[in-house]
Amino acid sequence: MDRVDFVVVGQGLAGTTLARRLAARGRRVLVVDRGGDGASRIAAGLITPVTGKRLAKSWRWDELYPAAVAYYRDFERDTGVTVLHQRPALRLFASAEERDEFGRRAASVLTGLVRKVEDIPDAFAAPFGGFEMPPAARRGRPRPGSRRGTRSRRRAAPAAARGGPRAGVLPRVRAGRRPVVRRREVQRGEGRNPHAPRAGAGGRSRGSPRGVARADGRRTS
Numbered sequence: 709m710d711r712v713d714f715v716v717v718g719q720g721l722a723g724t725t726l727a728r729r730l731a732a733r734g735r736r737v738l739v740v741d742r743g744g745d746g747a748s749r750i751a752a753g754l755i756t757p758v759t760g761k762r763l764a765k766s767w768r769w770d771e772l773y774p775a776a777v778a779y780y781r782d783f784e785r786d787t788g789v790t791v792l793h794q795r796p797a798l799r800l801f802a803s804a805e806e807r808d809e810f811g812r813r814a815a816s817v818l819t820g821l822v823r824k825v826e827d828i829p830d831a832f833a834a835p836f837g838g839f840e841m842p843p844a845a846r847r848g849r850p851r852p853g854s855r856r857g858t859r860s861r862r863r864a865a866p867a868a869a870r871g872g873p874r875a876g877v878l879p880r881v882r883a884g885r886r887p888v889v890r891r892r893e894v895q896r897g898e899g900r901n902p903h904a905p906r907a908g909a910g911g912r913s914r915g916s917p918r919g920v921a922r923a924d925g926r927r928t929s
Contacts, residue, residue: 712738720748725779728786753847756797757821758839763810765817773843780847797844800828801836810839 714730716723719741727737755776757769766772780792801807814822822841828834 710736712736714738715740717741718746720746722748728783749849753849754797755845755847756799756841757843758799758818758841761802761806763806763813763818765821769821777845791849792845792847794845797841797846798825798828798838799841800832800834800838804836807836814839 713735714727714737716727716730716737716739719727719739723739723741727739730737755773757766757773758764759766777792777794784790784792801810810818810822810824814824821843822839825838825840828838
């Protein structure tokens with residue numbers, strides 16, 4: 709086996725990003741991954757400026773969100789695959805207390821990041837209302853056949869990194885299930901399936917966990 713400079717164990721989001729950054733600096737990289745469903749494949753992939761029950765501003769949002777967008781756009785240019793979808797996200801209030809807390813924080817720490825909305829999609833039971841986060845995004849996985857050729861894989865790896873065992877940048881684009889939207893959040897603009905079941909009392913459909921909905925408006929079964 710040819711010599712490599714770094715061995716990255718795990719090709720999730722962090723491992724792939726690290727491998728790409730190292731390869732961009734001319735390092736020879738070997739990525740080892742066992743396959744299967746890891747956290748990067750199961751996570752919903754939402755990027756939102758507000759998080760948690762206390763409606764806290766996401767850590768270092770002003771710095772990290774632009775950096776994330778720049779990284780994913782560069783990844784898309786290299787691979788020919790669109791993975792980042794920038795669009796507003798909607799979060800439903802779980803209680804009157806949470807709604808009141810939003811009212812206190814919207815005019816201070818969350819200024820410019822949120823907007824209260826009343827036009828909640830009919831697929832969701834939202835007795836307390838909700839709010840929209842205009843600067844948000846969803847990192848999705850490409851559908852089968854969305855990858856366009858292998859030109860990007862070659863171009864992404866520097867000349868010094870080519871030729872080694874899985875050298876250079878090693879994004880492995882996999883198709884799979886659409887991400888699940890958690891914490892009562894849903895990406896706006898996805899469109900609602902007219903056949904999606906309506907939520908019952910307490911915002912829960914039969915057979916589905918509370919507060920969990922697919923991004924296309926369907927409840928999980």
